[in-house]
Amino acid sequence: MKCDCDYIVKDFSGKFEEHYDSCSTKGCVKTAPDGTLLLRNPHLSSLQTDVLYHLGFDSSQDLPGMFGDVKFVCMGGTKQRMRDFAEHMRQVLQTGPNQLVNLTKRSHRYAMYKVGPVLAVSHGIGIPSMSILLQEVLKLLHYARAPRPLVVRIGTSGGLGLPPGAVVVSSWGANASGERVYELPILGVVRKFPSLFDTRVSQELVSMAREEDPFPTTLGGTMAADDFYRGQARLDGPFCDHSEQDKMAYLQQLRHQGVRNIEMEATAFAALTREAGVRAADVCVTFLDRLLGDQVTASKETLTAWQKRPMIIVGRYISQYCKQNQ
Numbered sequence: 136m137k138c139d140c141d142y143i144v145k146d147f148s149g150k151f152e153e154h155y156d157s158c159s160t161k162g163c164v165k166t167a168p169d170g171t172l173l174l175r176n177p178h179l180s181s182l183q184t185d186v187l188y189h190l191g192f193d194s195s196q197d198l199p200g201m202f203g204d205v206k207f208v209c210m211g212g213t214k215q216r217m218r219d220f221a222e223h224m225r226q227v228l229q230t231g232p233n234q235l236v237n238l239t240k241r242s243h244r245y246a247m248y249k250v251g252p253v254l255a256v257s258h259g260i261g262i263p264s265m266s267i268l269l270q271e272v273l274k275l276l277h278y279a280r281a282p283r284p285l286v287v288r289i290g291t292s293g294g295l296g297l298p299p300g301a302v303v304v305s306s307w308g309a310n311a312s313g314e315r316v317y318e319l320p321i322l323g324v325v326r327k328f329p330s331l332f333d334t335r336v337s338q339e340l341v342s343m344a345r346e347e348d349p350f351p352t353t354l355g356g357t358m359a360a361d362d363f364y365r366g367q368a369r370l371d372g373p374f375c376d377h378s379e380q381d382k383m384a385y386l387q388q389l390r391h392q393g394v395r396n397i398e399m400e401a402t403a404f405a406a407l408t409r410e411a412g413v414r415a416a417d418v419c420v421t422f423l424d425r426l427l428g429d430q431v432t433a434s435k436e437t438l439t440a441w442q443k444r445p446m447i448i449v450g451r452y453i454s455q456y457c458k459q460n461q
């Protein structure tokens with residue numbers, strides 16, 4: 136059987152079954168004609184109220200009134216970064232509340248701020264934390280009937296052959312074996328979901344870079360590890376039985392496969408947004424060049440300044456969109 140939906144993964148090296156896992160030709164339509172998200176889970180319709188437990192909302196609330204105008208969901212690891220991003224967007228868009236309010240404060244788990252059409256949400260570290268947040272955000276967008284949202288991760292990473300402070304816009308996510316898939320055991324069976332980002336959005340984001348920017352912005356593959364230390368070939372964790380040569384051989388192999396940075400969410404982030412039919416992008420700054428070391432040694436001030444760089448690129452993109460759609 137051949138799938139001819141726009142969801143087909145042309146440059147995905149795996150087999151059709153793996154594509155089918157996250158596509159299923161029958162249910163290929165992922166958005167309603169008005170651009171709102173369709174959730175392909177028949178069980179949801181039997182729920183009287185859907186509790187978005189980690190966000191502290193439920194579907195009985197006026198979610199369209201609260202979030203129906205959301206066009207951009209931007210997420211990143213820390214609560215502080217997402218507050219800073221909300222503040223940045225308040226200045227860029229000259230809109231938003233006088234005082235930023237953490238909308239998920241009831242749940243104490245993540246932090247969420249809303250500035251005009253922008254929702255800024257923290258997701259914690261790693262795929263399990265990020266994927267829980269993302270799935271509840273996808274349900275929130277569905278219940279809110281927010282049309283055609285774009286989801287962007289604003290993150291940090293270790294670079295491969297890039298100067299620290301560089302920005303990488305991911306074209307795909309790869310797991311530790313270099314496969315461009317997100318693997319998830321479901322009912323005891325490991326399933327694979329393709330982890331490719333929207334090419335057009337990624338290219339448009341790269342085009343937001345300006346010559347005068349004091350940092351390069353490039354497109355590249357992103358490896359998502361399940362660990363910060365051994366899982367990213369580091370030699371400085373509490374455990375390590377690989378050598379410096381093993382580490383360098385692995386990192387060089389990733390680099391030759393097109394990986395430009397390493398973080399801990401890209402595969403699941405690409406795969407889940409793709410499965411939901413939502414455009415998404417991963418924009419990360421690099422904190423160090425992993426070909427030269429393992430420790431993050433830049434000062435707090437420098438790291439804070441570098442973390443602003445993805446915000447600058449994404450802020451320009453959102454600002455341009457808002458001007459064109461006034």
Ligand SMILES: O=P(O)(O)O[C@H]1O[C@H](CO)[C@@H](O)[C@H]1O
Pocket residue numbers: 211212213259260261289290291292363398399400
């Ligand atoms: O800075 P964030 O967005 O959390 O991203 C990166 O930093 C964390 C590890 O320090 C991981 O979550 C990794 O993906």
Ligand SMILES: O=c1cc[nH]c(=O)[nH]1
Pocket residue numbers: 291292293294363367397398399422
């Ligand atoms: O090396 C790094 C830096 C930030 N985040 C990561 O996951 N790895």
